[in-house]
Amino acid sequence: NAGVTQTPKFQVLKTGQSMTLQCAQDMNHNSMYWYRQDPGMGLRLIYYSASEGTTDKGEVPNGYNVSRLNKREFSLRLESAAPSQTSVYFCASRRGSLVTGSEAFFGQGTRLTVV
Amino acid sequence: QKEVEQDPGPLSVPEGAIVSLNCTYSNSAFQYFMWYRQYSRKGPELLMYTYSSGNKEDGRFTAQVDKSSKYISLFIRDSQPSDSATYLCAMRPHTGTASKLTFGTGTRLQVTL
Numbered sequence: 001n002a003g004v005t006q007t008p009k010f011q012v013l014k015t016g017q018s019m020t021l022q023c024a025q026d027m028n029h030n031s032m033y034w035y036r037q038d039p040g041m042g043l044r045l046i047y048y049s050a051s052e053g054t055t056d057k058g059e060v061p062n063g064y065n066v067s068r069l070n071k072r073e074f075s076l077r078l079e080s081a082a083p084s085q086t087s088v089y090f091c092a093s094r095r096g097s098l099v100t101g102s103e104a105f106f107g108q109g110t111r112l113t114v115v
Numbered sequence: 116q117k118e119v120e121q122d123p124g125p126l127s128v129p130e131g132a133i134v135s136l137n138c139t140y141s142n143s144a145f146q147y148f149m150w151y152r153q154y155s156r157k158g159p160e161l162l163m164y165t166y167s168s169g170n171k172e173d174g175r176f177t178a179q180v181d182k183s184s185k186y187i188s189l190f191i192r193d194s195q196p197s198d199s200a201t202y203l204c205a206m207r208p209h210t211g212t213a214s215k216l217t218f219g220t221g222t223r224l225q226v227t228l
Binding site (some may be wrong): 004033040041042043044045048058090103104105106107108109 | 119121123147149151156157158159160161164203205215216218219220221
């Protein structure tokens with residue numbers, strides 16, 4: 001049982017380069033999320049997808065785009081990386097119903113440095 | 116003003132101590148309250164989950180929610196070195212199948228031998 005898998009685990013980009021962070025879950029969850037984690041700021045929501053085919057902005061969406069490719073996969077794209085996007089990125093998934101206990105499961109994170 | 120406030124610590128305690136971790140919040144719509152544990156260089160993992168006000172116990176861990184005061188706590192009894200991690204509180208409203216989690220900034224805990 002892999003849970004939530006993120007690739008790559010580490011990445012260094014030059015300012016202006018683009019890249020896509022990949023996320024896949026094997027728990028048949030409906031909702032998927034992208035967060036960034038910065039010192040002193042906690043986890044901040046970038047984008048989320050309530051279900052296959054839908055995406056919505058979170059708290060800090062500027063500079064990012066997402067694609068919900070299918071129920072399993074949710075990718076995050078940086079079109080033109082900036083040093084302010086240096087962070088640890090976490091993907092999470094959740095069953096997405098109101099059933100008690102259907103809370104978010106997180107991947108192991110992608111450490112991104114933009115120089 | 117953040118919706119969720121959490122003391123960042125670090126908090127250092129000796130092995131066997133009782134640890135109290137706390138969060139305050141301002142959004143009265145929050146109904147579900149969670150505590151996540153995050154080891155260094157790992158993703159957060161769900162530790163405790165509580166709906167509305169009250170207490171919930173799971174082994175050495177007890178979660179308390181006081182909605183009237185907008186205050187939640189996590190107590191760790193007989194703390195162990197393996198409890199050394201960052202503890203994040205999180206909460207969300209009841210409505211919406213993708214209702215978003217709002218996190219505190221996390222409290223770093225160090226349990227020493």
